[in-house]
Every structure is written in C-alpha cells, then in structure tokens.
Amino acid sequence: MSAQTPLGLFATDTLIHDEDRAMAQTVRRFVDDRIRPEIAAWYEAGHIPARDLAKELGALGVLGMHLEGYGCAGTTATAYGLACLELEAGDSGVRSLVSVQGSLAMFAIYAHGSQEQKQEWLPQMAAGEAIGCFGLTEPDFGSDPGGMRTRARRDGTDWVLSGTKMWITNGSVADVAVVWAQTDEGIRGFVVPTDTPGFSAPEITRKMSLRASVTAELVFDEVRLPESAMLPGARGLSGPLSCLSEARFGIVFGALGAARDCLETAIGYAGQRQLHGRPLAGYQATQLKLADMTLELGKGMLLALHLGRLKDAGALRPEQVSLGKLNNVREAIAIARECRTILGAAGITLEYPIMRHANNLESVLTYEGTSEVHQLIIGQALTGERAFG
Structure with missing residues (x-):
C-alpha cells in the first residue's frame, strides 16, 4: 500500500478553508525556496539576515497578517496559525521573527496605541521596512x-x-x-x-x-x-498579557511545524536506511515510534485548528491558549527527541534538521510562559484558585 503523510492520515486538510490553505501553501513555498537552503548555515554561524528577511516576509504578507488595515493582510487567525506552522517547519527563529513583529510589537500598537502611533509604525512594520x-x-x-x-x-x-x-x-x-x-x-x-x-x-x-x-x-x-x-489604551499587566496571548496562539501552531518536519524527516530516513538487508522503516520498533508520534502530531493539529476557529469567532480565552501552548510544545519536543533516535548519529548533525529543531524547541518550551505557568493558568481555570507565587 502507498505511504501517507502523518497529517494526511488525519485528513486535517479537510478542516481548513481554501483561502487559509492557499496562504499556508504560499508560506511553505517561501520556506522551501528561501529558508531551507540557508538555515543550517545561518544556525551554525549564529546569524540571520533579519533585515532582508523582514522585507521579504513583508512582501509575502505575513507580518501582522491577522490585523486589519494599516497595510496588514487582514487574514483569519487560523491562516496566521498555519503560516506560523510552515515558518517553524523551516526554523523556530524565523517564526519568532514573524510572531514578535506581528503578535507582540505590532499587536501592542494596534490594540493599545493612538491613531498617530498606528499610522506612523504599522504600515512600515507590515512591509518589513521597520522591525x-x-x-x-x-x-x-x-x-x-x-x-x-x-x-x-x-x-x-x-x-x-x-x-x-x-x-x-x-x-x-x-x-x-x-x-x-x-x-x-x-x-x-x-x-x-x-x-x-x-x-x-x-x-x-x-x-x-x-x-x-x-x-x-x-x-x-x-x-x-x-x-x-505612551500607549494610551494599556494600563496594568493586562496590556502586555493580551499581547502574549496573541503570540502564544502562533506558537500553538508553530511548534507543530517543527514536529512535522522532524517526523517527515525521520520517515524519509527510515525508508532509505538499510539495516540487515531491509529498510529501517520495515522494523516493528521503528513503526511503533512513528505511529505514536503521528498520533500526538495529529491530536495537536486538531487542537490547534479548534483553537483557531474559536479565535476567528472571537470566543478564544487565554486559558484555552495555554492548553494549546502547553500540549503542543511539550509534544513537539518529545517528537523531536524520538525522531533523533531513529536517525542515530546522523540525527545530531546539521545535515538533518532534527537536532536543530530540538534545540530550538527547548527555548519555545519556556518562552512566552513556561510549562509550569501554563499548568497554573489551566489549574486556576479548573479550580478558581490562584496558585501563582
């Protein structure tokens, strides 16, 4: 029988609107053409051409893409999430550039700024002319x-x-x-x-x-x-926390991109790697690992798409974003580590993306709210008791 992709097994494409899918495909092509050929060298050098990329990403329409007006694309939240997924399939650092630009800096000005601040900064930032x-x-x-x-x-x-x-x-x-x-x-x-x-x-x-x-x-x-x-519309912690919730939403999808790239790499490698005269993919131990990882990737995708629909309906709550960030990043890093075992020693090199993704996900696991912070947000929602501090 013919092989299926992990998310193809879940048929998640059938849950995505045509316009949102088209945006995801556009970003995937950009990642394939612009990011993948260069990312290992950028990672090894510890350098990224941020200004050039910002202008290219602005021309692509992904900077502040879910905001309305001021040169922003005005897409759905789900389309933005899918763009984050495709960007992070390239590298978490590229997705971070986009999400900090759009969901933190731009969103703060968009949601809490004066008209003068919005008109001065948002069009430049949407175009990638200002970072x-x-x-x-x-x-x-x-x-x-x-x-x-x-x-x-x-x-x-x-x-x-x-x-x-x-x-x-x-x-x-x-x-x-x-x-x-x-x-x-x-x-x-x-x-x-x-x-x-x-x-x-x-x-x-x-x-x-x-x-x-x-x-x-x-x-x-x-x-x-x-x-x-001064941002006139923000007073107290609710201002910055509203921005963090926007960015965390992008991470819910983004982490799945890194996980998908690791899993697809491991499947491809296992199909080519010969062990005792047959492909590594033909061994039960390998298939058990691939099956378990596919389950977690697919469940994470279903959760992300559900949260995207809630956000598009204006009904998404911060504690629900915490559900997605906690689960999807935790499972993504577990998938990256397991995929590395399938590649053996090859998995630690920059010839393959897996160790790079695993290292990046260590940061994604703790930034914009550690796992413990999100556990406590969920715990407070369940009990009504605040256990921070």
Missing part, C-alpha cells in the same frame, strides 16, 4: 512580569525611562521597541524608537538554541520620551 521588538522580560522577572524594575517617571511633559530588559527577540536590529515599565500610574507601555539617545541593545551570543534568531538585552539609560510615546 519591532517587545520589551517585557527582565533578568530577574520572567515568569513574574509584575515585579519588573524598569521604570518611567514623568519630567514635565516628558517621560524618562530607565532599566533593562532581557532575552528580547529582534532587539538589536529593531527600529522600534514596545517597552513596558512601572510608573506612578501602574504598568504602562511606551513606543520607543531605537535611535532615541540612551537606548542600546547589546546582542546576546553563544546561544545553543534559536541561533538563527536575533536575541538582545535592552538598556534604557535615562531615555527621554514625549508624552505621545
């Missing part, structure tokens, strides 16, 4: 963003911003940073052009994960901003 980053995490305040030490104080009609942020994707190549800080009015967001005096963004190097992604520290040394830099 954005999102400054929330601090060295000592990752899972506890409410404890941040970065502070903005009023000085006449201006704001003066001081502090540091850490592990900021796109930070050292960004043209604009959306930065969250403590003020006398609570936590507020600010739109900070990165050429403002006192702003610096030293790049973080020597990473073993997300090497094909720009990661930086943000430093604010008495950065003076006009009153108009």
Whole structure:
C-alpha cells in the first residue's frame, strides 16, 4: 500500500478553508525556496539576515497578517496559525521573527496605541521596512512580569525611562521597541524608537538554541520620551498579557511545524536506511515510534485548528491558549527527541534538521510562559484558585 503523510492520515486538510490553505501553501513555498537552503548555515554561524528577511516576509504578507488595515493582510487567525506552522517547519527563529513583529510589537500598537502611533509604525512594520521588538522580560522577572524594575517617571511633559530588559527577540536590529515599565500610574507601555539617545541593545551570543534568531538585552539609560510615546489604551499587566496571548496562539501552531518536519524527516530516513538487508522503516520498533508520534502530531493539529476557529469567532480565552501552548510544545519536543533516535548519529548533525529543531524547541518550551505557568493558568481555570507565587 502507498505511504501517507502523518497529517494526511488525519485528513486535517479537510478542516481548513481554501483561502487559509492557499496562504499556508504560499508560506511553505517561501520556506522551501528561501529558508531551507540557508538555515543550517545561518544556525551554525549564529546569524540571520533579519533585515532582508523582514522585507521579504513583508512582501509575502505575513507580518501582522491577522490585523486589519494599516497595510496588514487582514487574514483569519487560523491562516496566521498555519503560516506560523510552515515558518517553524523551516526554523523556530524565523517564526519568532514573524510572531514578535506581528503578535507582540505590532499587536501592542494596534490594540493599545493612538491613531498617530498606528499610522506612523504599522504600515512600515507590515512591509518589513521597520522591525519591532517587545520589551517585557527582565533578568530577574520572567515568569513574574509584575515585579519588573524598569521604570518611567514623568519630567514635565516628558517621560524618562530607565532599566533593562532581557532575552528580547529582534532587539538589536529593531527600529522600534514596545517597552513596558512601572510608573506612578501602574504598568504602562511606551513606543520607543531605537535611535532615541540612551537606548542600546547589546546582542546576546553563544546561544545553543534559536541561533538563527536575533536575541538582545535592552538598556534604557535615562531615555527621554514625549508624552505621545505612551500607549494610551494599556494600563496594568493586562496590556502586555493580551499581547502574549496573541503570540502564544502562533506558537500553538508553530511548534507543530517543527514536529512535522522532524517526523517527515525521520520517515524519509527510515525508508532509505538499510539495516540487515531491509529498510529501517520495515522494523516493528521503528513503526511503533512513528505511529505514536503521528498520533500526538495529529491530536495537536486538531487542537490547534479548534483553537483557531474559536479565535476567528472571537470566543478564544487565554486559558484555552495555554492548553494549546502547553500540549503542543511539550509534544513537539518529545517528537523531536524520538525522531533523533531513529536517525542515530546522523540525527545530531546539521545535515538533518532534527537536532536543530530540538534545540530550538527547548527555548519555545519556556518562552512566552513556561510549562509550569501554563499548568497554573489551566489549574486556576479548573479550580478558581490562584496558585501563582
């Protein structure tokens, strides 16, 4: 009998609207043509041509693609999720560039910014002419963003911003940073052009994960901003958390892209690798592994598509996003590790994508909410009791 693809076995394509499928196919072609031939070299070098890629991704229409107006494509949330899946099938770092740009920096301005802020930044960012980053995490305040030490104080009609942020994707190549800080009015967001005096963004190097992604520290040394830099529609932690929920939704789909690429690679390798005169794919132990991984990939895809439909209907809740992020990233990293065993020693080289995906997923597992944070969000939804801290 003819072999089927893992998701083909679940017939998940039948659950996807034609327009959404067309967008996914467009992004897949871009990944095949532009990302796959280069990604191993970028990963090994710890460098990615972020500015060139941003312009190409802008021309493709994926930057802020699920937002309306201001040069954004206005697609469904499901289409955005599928685009994240295809991008992360290439590399988590490329998907991170897109999701930080669209679901964190652009969404913060779109949802909480003034008309002037939206008109100044969103069209440039949608085109990839300007790159954005999102400054929330601090060295000592990752899972506890409410404890941040970065502070903005009023000085006449201006704001003066001081502090540091850490592990900021796109930070050292960004043209604009959306930065969250403590003020006398609570936590507020600010739109900070990165050429403002006192702003610096030293790049973080020597990473073993997300090497094909720009990661930086943000430093604010008495950065003076006009009153108009503040995001008027965000007050308290609900502002940045709403942005995180947007980005986590993309991860629900994105992690499946890495898992699918690992699984399809392992199936292809097992079909070619000869062991004792027959293909590795013909052994029961190999088929048992492939069957179990296919089950988890397919279940994750069904969950992602369900959450996409809920989001498109305006009915998706943050705790439901946590269900998807917790399950799909956890299963994706398990799939990557199991696929590596099928490839044996070949699995640790950059000739194949599996170890690269596994290393990247170690970061995806803990950023934008660790597994424990999402477990506690789900636990609170189930019990009504808050167990954080």
